[in-house]
Amino acid sequence: MRNIIKFQVKGNDDQVIKKNLEGDALKSKQIKDPEYREEDPLQELHDASEAAYQKYGEAQKRYEDAKQVVKGSSSKAARSALKAAQSAFKATKSVYEIKAKAYATKRNGGKLTGRGLMGAGVKPLEGVVRRGRTYNLNEIIQGLATPSAYTYRQLGSKYIRIPDLDSKTLVIVQPNRRKCGPKRAISEQLKTMIRSLTFKQHIDQAAYDKLDIDDKKLFKKILAITHLQYNFHDRLEDPLDSLRAEYDKLKGELELGNDNPSIIKRLKSLSVDMYSNHLISDSEFKEIIIRLI
Known part of the structure; x- marks a missing residue:
């Protein structure tokens, strides 16, 4: 292929075509001969980030091993080894974070991206850098x-x-x-x-x-965080609404003269929940507790 391109370059007098053919010949040479390839700064940053990540992982493993040794034997030598492993772990972690940040910045063109005020923005959230891409669940x-x-x-x-x-x-x-x-x-x-x-x-x-x-x-909050609150046919009742409804019902029973021990016991528990969730005032809480004692 390269010989054909060389022949076409030598035998063609059109300067534009000749220039294009020379470019094709150079590309062909770069593909076949690694020494002709230009250095890729992004690839270099990726390789440096990958190497730093490997060292960080090795240091983390040594640190975990040292902690296990100290658990079994609290000798001075074991504690010294743990301290050294911890220092190495922190150092390699810092180096990896710097390398990964440099790679991510270069890959994104060194610009801030995201929503915000005009001319502003935020850096994209980065995951673990592996094989030239951002790791994502x-x-x-x-x-x-x-x-x-x-x-x-x-x-x-x-x-x-x-x-x-x-x-x-x-x-x-x-x-x-x-x-x-x-x-x-x-x-x-x-x-x-x-x-x-x-x-x-x-x-x-x-x-x-x-x-x-x-x-x-907490369960209702999980549904909201994960955007699942509208995925089900039957909507879960708000726990605070049901708490207030049950509290009002049992309080009404008490005011009507129903002092059943089970009602009093349940109303005490509900009163504490109502107060801790700021659904009743200090004075109302004191009043109902005194009445139930």
């Missing part, structure tokens, strides 16, 4: 994600980390793994509700009714 749907991504399960527009859920800890993240709020411990009943929602896309109304007021509020 949405790739689970396309079957392109790495194995570690499969610890997450899609929940509406977000993702939930299943190992944490199994240990009764709620962790909801954006597709780029940025957390939607902090980790928080949850009850066994709420964990069961969330698992049913995640794996079966089903809400058990009877189980929801048995949740306490705080769990109901």
Whole structure:
């Protein structure tokens, strides 16, 4: 192919065609001979970011191993090794973050992008840089994600980390793994509700009714964060509305002279929930508690 192009270049007097043919010959030479290829700054930044990521991962593993050693033996040597491993872990993490940021900035043309005031904006959310692309949990749907991504399960527009859920800890993240709020411990009943929602896309109304007021509020918040609140035929009642309705009903029973012990016990619990959710004033709370004692 290269010989044909050379022959055409030498045997052609048209300067425009000759220039194009010379360009084709140079491209052909660059493809075949690696030493003729021009350096790609973006590729260099990617390679540097990839190398820094590998060192960061190795340092993290050594740090975790050192922590396990200290748990088994709190000797001075083990503690010194842990301290050194921790310093190396922090250093490699900083280097990786710098390299990854430089690569992401170069890849995006060094410009700020996003919505905002005219002339302003925000940098795009970056995930882990691997193989020249941004790592994203949405790739689970396309079957392109790495194995570690499969610890997450899609929940509406977000993702939930299943190992944490199994240990009764709620962790909801954006597709780029940025957390939607902090980790928080949850009850066994709420964990069961969330698992049913995640794996079966089903809400058990009877189980929801048995949740306490705080769990109901959190479950409703999860539906809002994941944009699932309008995905079901039957709308869940607002827990604060149902709380107020039950409180008013039992308070009315008490005012009518029904001082059944079960009503008094339930009304005490409801009064505390009403007060903690700022649905009754200090004076009303004191009045009802004194009346129930």
